[in-house]
Amino acid sequence: MQVELNRLHRWLQHAGKRLLVLVEGRDTAGKGGVISAISDCLNPRSCHVVALPKPTERERGQWYFQRYVPHLPAAGEITLFDRSWYNRAGVEKVMGYCSEAEYEAFLRQVPVFERLLVEDGILLFKYWLSVDQDRQEERFAERAADPLKRWKLSPVDLKAREKYREYGEARDAMFRATHSDYAPWTVVDFNDQKRGRLAMIRHLLERLPDVSVPEPAFELPPLKGKPGREQFRGGVRPINA
Amino acid sequence: MQVELNRLHRWLQHAGKRLLVLVEGRDTAGKGGVISAISDCLNPRSCHVVALPKPTERERGQWYFQRYVPHLPAAGEITLFDRSWYNRAGVEKVMGYCSEAEYEAFLRQVPVFERLLVEDGILLFKYWLSVDQDRQEERFAERAADPLKRWKLSPVDLKAREKYREYGEARDAMFRATHSDYAPWTVVDFNDQKRGRLAMIRHLLERLPDVSVPEPAFELPPLKGKPGREQFRGGVRPINA
Amino acid sequence: MQVELNRLHRWLQHAGKRLLVLVEGRDTAGKGGVISAISDCLNPRSCHVVALPKPTERERGQWYFQRYVPHLPAAGEITLFDRSWYNRAGVEKVMGYCSEAEYEAFLRQVPVFERLLVEDGILLFKYWLSVDQDRQEERFAERAADPLKRWKLSPVDLKAREKYREYGEARDAMFRATHSDYAPWTVVDFNDQKRGRLAMIRHLLERLPDVSVPEPAFELPPLKGKPGREQFRGGVRPINA
């Protein structure tokens, strides 16, 4: 599938198309993992991962979508959002970080905003990664125990952990308001992360044209003379490996 | 070493320190690989990778360092430059993309500029990744043959390939002008990429304090009630994995 | 009216409101002049003038509104657009800088986009400054003759000059598509620029609440001791006036 992702990216560049993928879902579901699986095999100069920090004071006084818009893909680009504007319908709703009025305004604006993007030609995909609570608990425990993963665990996560059911309800309300023909949600089961990653990437590839853009063959004519070896003049020498 | 990198990052955040790592070297040496090896295990919100595109027309009319400065690390941050201002002393010099006067002005300004950063407290490390030409040729051939790697190969690379010796000479001139007590170069042999990565990361870790910042223990009290399972109300259901 | 503008600005800041004013109209009508008349008497840290240059190559491959969105006002701010997204319905349409399809897509998207902003609470005003062609000709002649004004004259202006009628038709089509209850156009006669400016500012002020936000009285207690005089120690002395 990595080969297919590369072919897809070449087609986007050739055709001047834009691909926008929103990755949402439960804590610990594996959003970061599937995003890396996609982006690691593509050219980082035109495949971007966007994981915005908390809004600043000034941003909180702006149009809600304002801080996301500058990151939308340009022609030939792939942009992967690790969480997205849907924060407002998930963590902000459940943890009470926005008012009821802001929440409802958001649900009204999203379909209109997304339709503008899709009508403009952006290829928009929205994935929600699901995981049962017992698997989530195992992963939280692992993060708490493993010094390599502990930075993934924040105080908000710990509070959110007790609200598994409320997150599910918020997700259902979000689907009701924002699942549309032109911007549908796709739910992928990430109880098994490896299978989840494969299912999601396959789903994405199947919905996009599989066009093989011919590449200029790279010819590497034989070098003149013997291949050189590193030689260092002056005091700087390689360290011992 | 991943554990040590995490400990290092926690110390930087705790002490408000800034770490800046410039990664330079031969084409195909493995700059991207060692940068991923470091950044993949750290929090992406405070460990940034910077790989700037070609300067725009307007940027070409600015102070040479101007477009790099906004990316310098803030307190608690690690920034890894995949290529850096040293472009001017490498590819630009060898391929004739800058004038002789610009090149010489650059070599004069670099030590002054870097001294400002170091005196301001930025922890600055400069690595140059070396590789012999026969290994480089093998890797170019691999990139040309492997559809997963072909995006790593640009027309400039193909031209540069014939200038192995000139790149070496440019590097030696660069070292003479910019290797200093406060901002020394470190050369690492990347003929074997895995050993090179380990050597470079170990070198970095050994030059920084190994301070263990105590973490708040994350407690995960038992959940009340039975763990929930994903249930979807409404039409959106998980796809088949 | 300057006092009222200041009062308005204080109210916006106090109430956390946002004011967005689009200034469009004929070449030479006096867009820059009325914008200066407003902004010159307000605090430049929260009253911004936006006059975007031509889009870059990368911006041309983005959602049309993308480069405007980052400039929308935050809470307490006034933003004045000297030309705006309506370029596409004016100069781009008349001079053929966009395709017919792009033009029509724009006219469809504008009302949806503006409704999002207005529903979000942005106070949006759209002014179109009118001028008859004989007055326009006089002003073009003045700009060509006056070395202080010559920078206002571009080669595009000279070509556009012959298309007075076409510009009028394009404006009428734009009004038909984008004049709405929630985002109406206001036409102001700028044949007499001074009267035009007054009419436009009065119109704006009358449509916004005239609320007097009480200010903390600034007390300036008498200084202790005699007022100081500038004294310069060292070699730097005032130049002769």
Place this chain on the structure above:
Amino acid sequence: MQVELNRLHRWLQHAGKRLLVLVEGRDTAGKGGVISAISDCLNPRSCHVVALPKPTERERGQWYFQRYVPHLPAAGEITLFDRSWYNRAGVEKVMGYCSEAEYEAFLRQVPVFERLLVEDGILLFKYWLSVDQDRQEERFAERAADPLKRWKLSPVDLKAREKYREYGEARDAMFRATHSDYAPWTVVDFNDQKRGRLAMIRHLLERLPDVSVPEPAFELPPLKGKPGREQFRGGVRPINA
């Protein structure tokens, strides 16, 4: 002198030069006024005024000059700083907003930083606007009384008002550390603001080449047919002036 400023700007654009003017001085001296006098008669697309707000939390953890660097002029541009990096040697020093160590580090770094800019070809001018305390008091009183000027008065100003002498001492220390051949200070007496403005602009013009760049003559061939008049089809009509 406006004509000469326009001629200067045209030369900068023609020769690809960059002009950077730092305007510092006492509160109420008239920094904003002289900056407007210059910028109002120049093309705003290439003459920029920079008045930075207080640094954000993240900026405070960066290299001190980092937030100023992105605003340095590009080729053909004039940039006017309304206050500048010298804040640290003025208000921050006097009001205790930075530590003694930060202050001293700043005074050491400034000459090095400015030399980099000047060696790179930036035309750098530093003006300090002086005013005696009795005139300053009159202007403070005016600002407190005049609703049009009250936004110019901040609580910091009121506190700073009592420290006239300390500001003078800080300025002298700043001059001792940062007045150099390549980046000299020029003091201008602004007790009379009008004379001060003229003196400063004349000083600037006299130190830059007075080169007349020939302009393409703008020809305005006679229009074909009778000049048009504004006609509005549809419901939108000009408002009454």
